[in-house]
Amino acid sequence: MSATDASELVFRPVTELAEAVRSGELSARELVQASLDRIELLNPQINAFVDVFAAEALAEADAIGPGDPRPFAGVPIAVKNNRAVAGKRLTFGARFVGDFVAPMDDYVVARIKRAGFVIVGTTTLPEFGILPSTETERFGVTRNPWDLTRTPGGSSGGSGAAVASGMVPIAHANDGGGSTRIPAACNGLVGLKPQRGRISVGPVQGLSFLVQDGVLTRSVIETARVLDLVQGYELGDAAWATPPGEPFADAAVRTPGRLRIALCTAPPLADAVVDPVCAQSAHDAGKLLESLGHEVTEVTDPPWTAPGMLELFTASFGPAVSTQIAFGALLAGREPAAEDMETLSWGIWRTCQGISSVQAASAAIQLQGFARRVVTWTAGYDAVLTPALAEAPVKIGVLDPTAPDAMATFARSGQFTPFTAISNVTGSPAISLPLHARPEGDPDAGLPLGVQLIGQPLGEGALLALSAQLEEASPWAARRAAVS
Secondary structure, eight states: OOHHHHHHHTTSOHHHHHHHHHHTSSOHHHHHHHHHHHHHHHHHHHOOEEEEOHHHHHHHHHTOOTTOOSTTTTOEEEEETTSOOTTSBOOTTOTTTTTOBOSSOOHHHHHHHHTTOEEEEEEOOSGGGOSSSOEETTTEEOOBTTBTTBOOOSSSHHHHHHHHTTSOSOEEEEESSSTTHHHHHHHTOEEEEOOTTSBOOTTTOSOOSSOEEEEEESSHHHHHHHHHHHOBOOTTOSOOOOOOSSOHHHHHTSOOOSOEEEEOOOOSSTTOOOOHHHHHHHHHHHHHHHHTTOEEEEOSSOTTOOTTHHHHHHHHHHHHHHHHHHHHHHHHTSOOOGGGSOHHHHHHHHHHHTOOHHHHHHHHHHHHHHHHHHHHHHTTSSEEEEESOSSSOOBTTSSOTTOSSHHHHHHHHHHHSTTTHHHHHHOOOEEEEEEEEOOTTSTTTTSEEEEEEEOOTTOHHHHHHHHHHHHHHSOOTTOOOSOO
8 A cells, every 4th residue: 555545544434444444455454554654744743642552553453354343443533631541641631630540441432442443542632621722731732734823623622633634534522612513613524512411421420511522523424423332321320311213324314304594693702703704604504505495594683692601601611620620639639739730720720719509509500591591492493503613713822821811811712612602501412514614815715614503402313414414515525634
């Protein structure tokens, strides 16, 4: 196999790669080696990996032969470094956690392994997964392969950059405020946040109000097929989503029929300004949907524009971050101090120390009431269409986690990504699709330009079917980042 052929392997759909290994057309070693070669070549420029498991991955690949019944046997994948991989470092991108070695796999990782994927390494994230940009004091800056001066998004920024550059064909991600969908939009990928409770967050947690795991891929069907394998109840889960009536992969290939879709470019945060190019991308997607037979209605006053949403979200998101800091404190055997972490992490920790249990409970009740209003409104439509981001992927350094005014950085991050956190609060599924590229003549011409679709509760199947219809009408998988 030539070097060119080997490089192209990692851009093929994971379903094709798995079939090539199963049929004997390609060996698992050839495929994993191609991924490792790409990592060696490109990671020095992009910095998407915390750790690379070259020797272990090749040894695992050597044990996989033709006819392996596992659906993705031999396909390389990367895991975001906030989920435990047994025997490997789990850092959350933070100095304070040190070099803790996970004693077991998180359930989502165990399911990834059972599907036959070969984990070639773990990917970068902002410290404790806070920001929608991936720049840390501990591991440095992760760069967008479309433009190395820009962020690949966050918090699954390393995973997004790794897939977009062709270091791996697929990567694990998770989403507590947009952390799968934001890197998807920044890197020209598909990123689905499933329904709350769809994928177990065990064994450490029984339930997560905000966070759901997923993957970053180049196509809708790849996302659907992997979701079928990683979703579902695990013993001890405190709550879980109702199982789907059919496999998500089957739903994704069905014609969705005529749907009612709300088009909304009004951001949930009052101080967010939506770039006209991002707003136009949603309008263009609406026109495409109309051409496919759907009814699209523009809504200018959605119920998510309530004041004080950033503060309420912080009251829920902040404690989720603080539990990770508390984990670091448990490992260190002492309380954290300012010098243990970046300014923003310390600011959120200090803010949460000032939130009483009554205030936290009150914020949760208010968020649930807000979520009910939003879900009640969206029930009048089959899906809601928005821009994925409010602006182009920001330059490195714009969202500085070490800036003196930490909470100003956090507020600025919301202005960049105002549309994503809504679905973490409601729990409903949402997906970012790389439907467009920024047009010629734009200062950011050529960069990916994503749109977001928000589905009905438990409605991943319908959302995937609609997304696949858009992909067929306006394909994107052949686009390549500059550093790829």
